[in-house]
Amino acid sequence: MPSLIPGYEYDIFISYRQKDNRGERWVSEFVEALKTELESTFKEEISVYFDINPHDGLLETHDVDASL
Structure with missing residues (x-):
């Protein structure tokens, strides 16, 4: 589900x-x-981004910019 705000994927990160x-x-x-x-x-x-990946740090495959 996209964000309520146009151009964003999540409302809360x-x-x-x-x-x-x-x-x-x-x-x-x-x-x-x-x-x-x-x-x-x-x-x-309201869309909420909550990463439950058990690895510390960001993975190269994760697109943070798209999630923000």
């Missing part, structure tokens, strides 16, 4: 360090709570 999401996985919990809140607050669907 979540950036974090993978190791910050280990253990209690607070980043994942936050993102799920955010999505729930957005669904209950906005009638439009």
Whole structure:
């Protein structure tokens, strides 16, 4: 689903360090709570980019510019 803003793919881009999401996985919990809140607050669907790839750093195959 594209962004509500023309020319963008996502409305929200979540950036974090993978190791910050280990253990209690607070980043994942936050993102799920955010999505729930957005669904209950906005009638439009808000697109959220959340990379769950377990590798630290950006992979060469990942196009960050297209996601921003």
